Amino acid sequence: MTETLEDMEPGDLDVRTLELIETLARQIRDRIEKGELPEIRLPVRSLSNVTYDAAEGYFGLGAARKTRTLTVNTAKSFAQTLRMMATSYGMVEKDDFATKREAYYISKNWGDCRFDEQAESDAIMDDIEALASIHGLSREQLRFYPEAHGGSVAGRLTVIDRNAGTGEEIEIDCTRLGSGAYSIPHSVEQLSFRTDARFILAIETGGMFQRLNKHRFWESADCIIVEMGGVPTRATRRFIRRLSDQQDLPVYCFVDCDPYGFTNIYRTLKVGSGNAAHINRFFCVPRARFLGVTPQDITDFGLDDATHPLSKGDVKRARDALHNDPFIRQHPQWVAAIEQLVGMGVRAEQQALAKWGLNYVIEEYLPEKLSNPDAFLP
Amino acid sequence: MPDQTTPPEAQPQKVSALELAGRQRDISISEFFLKNRHLLGFDTPEKALVTAVKEAVDNAVDACEDAGILPEIKVELRRRGRIFTVAVEDNGPGILEEQIGRIFGKLLYGSKFHKLAQSRGQQGMGIAAAGMYGQLTTGKPLHILSRVEGEPLATDLYVAIDTQKNRPDVHRKKHLEWGHPQGTRVEIVLEGSLQGGRHSVGAYLRQTAIANPHITIHYQDPDGHTRDFFRSIHSLPPRPREIKPHPHGIELGRLIQMLNNTDSRTLMQFLVNDFSSVGRKTAARIIKAAGQRVSERSYPTHIAHTQAIALHRAIEKTPVLSPRTDCVVPIGEPQLLKGLQSEVAADFYTATTRPAGSYRGNPFQIEVAIAYGQAGEARVDVAEGGRMNEVRPEPVPAGEDLLGLKDEPAHLLRFANRVPLLYQQSGCAITRAAIQTNWRAYGLHQPKGALPIGPMAILVHLASVWVPYTSEAKEAIEPTPEIVKEIVLGLQHCGRELAQYLRRKARLRREYERRVYIETYLPHIGGALQDILALSDEERDNAMQRLDSALHESRQKQGGGHDGNA
Structure with a gap:
């Protein structure tokens, strides 16, 4: 796949999306006209077909494909897949979108073909999405939008959006939003950016984001701050990815010092997750680096008495990452860091820095860390 | 089976019992019959009616087959209250006038009892018993009409049964024109009761038609409804042959009886002539196995009881060819x-x-x-x-x-x-x-x-x-x-x-259900393709027609084709 989303204008992408769906439909019709049973070839989405691409730096789908031939067992899902593709086609044509929940309700008008549970429509959607992904198109291109909205953004950034009705450009200056912030939309493909920031700071908690925004940290540090709110949503990940790619900005991650922060929040942002391998190529942020809080920070910043013991679940998660996570095992620094944390037997939250005063994080911790980005974990 | 359904005034056996009480020394066949009517199938009025039809039809069919005629049987029932007239007519050879009385008016008279050959009746009891039952319950004799082929007129007569002497009492004999070249018609008037369902006259005739596809039966019930069972086979089954008994399984008593009655002069002759499937070699083996006390030359009537026991054992022990099967005629x-x-x-x-x-x-x-x-x-x-x-x-x-x-x-x-x-x-x-x-x-x-x-x-x-x-x-x-x-x-x-x-049926059903299942979704596939490819309704319908055919063809390839209903 030489061409990807990054090479094209949004209009081109729509043309490609329509072409893809038409091509698939035409292949099916051709088989029917030849008197053969129609079939759809879909990438296998199971973990066995997920590989970690060390060079590209993300989890990707392997070469395994499943062929869904029209038979008794597949008749319903075959029809549903086609129906779903037709729905997508119609939405691209009319420049509309449907959330996963809405897509589920659309099917209620399909008679025998309807979905009984949203889990069924989500699975079909994932199949189509995986199929589109190997042709360089994301689910948002198919006009299926996630339910969860993106995180918040503040800092030295101007987001250029369009008025959906008139097509007129709208510029949002993220320095002029006061104590509020810019909310990342469900689909970010149409956005473009203007910025003079030096880096993007992705923050785990809303509280920390509020603190940094209120004290206009981004002004002094020349950066854009993004609130992830736990594991980042697709929109947030895609937003950071596009911003990082287009403006050539490094991404620094500021999360809790615990196995969940490392392997779920940070790793998902950077390389994606195994069960959404078909989309990771669009959503991963390979330029992300781990600023903190690191296990070494607990010692370096005297947070020993502001920690909590690791729970059983934390230890299990840590051991699992050490043994099975290809991303962690790829990086000796991460192995060392996690082993250190397990050795210490404690975890520390971002907020633990408040031990030294509420604004210690702004005045001492972040400036000191940012003075040496090379020391960030990969 | 005790007869509890019959009202008291309609219990003829009570009347007869009183009559019998007055003549205690006359132990007659009719008394035997009364005591044993259940043994003969006349224990209830419902059963009596079916049994009478059955005996008459059995007789008629046997008569036709013996004469090599494809049986065409007519059964008519008429009723007046509890009194039924059963009329059974055949296209058989007819009965010689002097035989009619004995055939229908004498219990245990018949051609079937003394020979070992497959036939419907076997004791010569049935039709006369039906006649006697009719006579006992209604006082009416049997009415017979019979014409032998070639005779200008049919014989019409009534046969009553002299219950004391077990003798036919023929009266009102006359000769008359009959529209059939040959055949016999029997009418029995009896007290009966018409039953529906599986034990009905209709069911009996229908089952008769099943096992005898070479018979045509016309049935008219008391209400005048007719039902025809036409033959589907137009040739008679082979005639059963008369045979001698097979040695295996024969009872000792029967063996002794046969030894006493035989015309053979040596044991060897007896075994070879009076049994089926026994040749000289087998006979010699049997005699040898029987031991010292009998020899090939033993005179059959002189064989003593103990020798007969030894002989009987020897017969059981000695392998003998299976009985000849051509004496038994299966339906096929x-x-x-x-x-x-x-x-x-x-x-x-x-x-x-x-x-x-x-x-x-x-x-x-x-x-x-x-x-x-x-x-x-x-x-x-x-x-x-x-x-x-x-x-x-x-x-x-x-x-x-x-x-x-x-x-x-x-x-x-x-x-x-x-x-x-x-x-x-x-x-x-x-x-x-x-x-x-x-x-x-x-x-x-x-x-x-x-x-x-x-x-x-x-x-x-x-x-x-x-x-x-x-x-x-x-x-x-x-x-x-x-x-x-x-x-x-x-x-x-x-x-x-x-x-x-x-x-196979279950497999077809499963496949059919699957097919129906797939077909439920065909319109959706068609609709989606139409939406995406902007097909006309006609193009869409053609494509779905094709897909439907492809699905049917794929069944033939996988399912190993079809062979129709067995």
Whole structure:
């Protein structure tokens, strides 16, 4: 796949999306006209077909494909897949979108073909999405939008959006939003950016984001701050990815010092997750680096008495990452860091820095860390 | 069976009993009959009516077959209150005038008792017993009309039975014109009761038609409704041959009787001449096995009891060829299938004729047939090109069909020498064998100790030169191990065929349901393709037509084609 989303204008992408769906439909019709049973070839989405691409730096789908031939067992899902593709086609044509929940309700008008549970429509959607992904198109291109909205953004950034009705450009200056912030939309493909920031700071908690925004940290540090709110949503990940790619900005991650922060929040942002391998190529942020809080920070910043013991679940998660996570095992620094944390037997939250005063994080911790980005974990 | 349904004023046996009390020294055949009417099948008015029809029809058919004539039987019932007239007419050879009285007016007179050959009647008891029953209940004699081929006029006469002397009393004899070139018509007036369902006259005649596809029967019930059972086979079954007894299974008493009555002058001659399947070599072996006390030259009538016992044992021990089978005439598999098919509407038929076996020296042969599948039940048919259709035939009115319902025990149709057995089902060898057979192995439900459940009729026919009935009423067959075993083998054979059919049917049903399932989604596939590719309605419908055909063809490739309904 030489061409990807990054090479094209949004209009081109729509043309490609329509072409893809038409091509698939035409292949099916051709088989029917030849008197053969129609079939759809879909990438296998199971973990066995997920590989970690060390060079590209993300989890990707392997070469395994499943062929869904029209038979008794597949008749319903075959029809549903086609129906779903037709729905997508119609939405691209009319420049509309449907959330996963809405897509589920659309099917209620399909008679025998309807979905009984949203889990069924989500699975079909994932199949189509995986199929589109190997042709360089994301689910948002198919006009299926996630339910969860993106995180918040503040800092030295101007987001250029369009008025959906008139097509007129709208510029949002993220320095002029006061104590509020810019909310990342469900689909970010149409956005473009203007910025003079030096880096993007992705923050785990809303509280920390509020603190940094209120004290206009981004002004002094020349950066854009993004609130992830736990594991980042697709929109947030895609937003950071596009911003990082287009403006050539490094991404620094500021999360809790615990196995969940490392392997779920940070790793998902950077390389994606195994069960959404078909989309990771669009959503991963390979330029992300781990600023903190690191296990070494607990010692370096005297947070020993502001920690909590690791729970059983934390230890299990840590051991699992050490043994099975290809991303962690790829990086000796991460192995060392996690082993250190397990050795210490404690975890520390971002907020633990408040031990030294509420604004210690702004005045001492972040400036000191940012003075040496090379020391960030990969 | 005690007769509790009959009102007191209609109990003729009480009147007769009083008469008899006055003449105590005359122990007559009619007294025997009265005491043993249940043995002869006249214990209730319902049964008496069916039995009278049965005896008359058996006689008529035997007469026709003996004369080599395809039987054409007419059965008419008329009723006045509780009094029925049973009229049975055949196209047989007719009866010589001087014989008529003895045939119909004398119990235990007949041509069948003394020979060892397969026939419907066997004691010469039936028709005269029916006449006597009529006479006892209504006082009316038998009315006979008979014309022998070539005679210008038919003989018309009444036969009463002199119950004290067991002698026919013929009167009102006259000769008259009759519109038939030959044949016999018997009218019995008797007290009876008309019953519907499985023990009705209609059911009896229908079953007779099944086992005798070469017979045509016209039936007119008391209400004037007619029903015709036309023959589907236009040739007579082969004539059964008369045979000598087979040595195996013969009882000691019978052996001694035969030794005493034989014309043979040596034991060797006796064994060779008076038994079937015994040649000189076998006879020599038997005599040698019998030991020192008998020799080839022993004079049969001089053989003592102890010697006879030794001889009997020797016979049992010595291997003898199986009895000749040409003395037993089975209905035949194709004939049985035709008979079933023309009277029982079912989806599946199978029939088998077992090799002949022997029971007490009497050869017998078992035939089994099964009809399965309630007509009226939906089924899946496969047409040319693999297309499947669900067929829902017109339902058959309840009670009209010989097949059981889906959740009822199978109906058992029992026959002995082509005669349907309607009563005493539970005591019959056929029932016992059907219960012993493990039908579960063939995909049917079967409660413990019961007949299998399903919309099916199981037909079993025993053909034998001497059918071991449990009573003189000829209602059930004695369940001897030899006979039960043979029936079970026949049932198993048909059961395997049935299982194969049921598997195929289940497979078709599954496939059909799958097909319907797929077809539910075809319009959606068509609609989606139309939306994406902007197809016209016609293009869309053509594509779906194609897809539909492709699906049907793929069934043929995978499913190994279709072979129609067996």
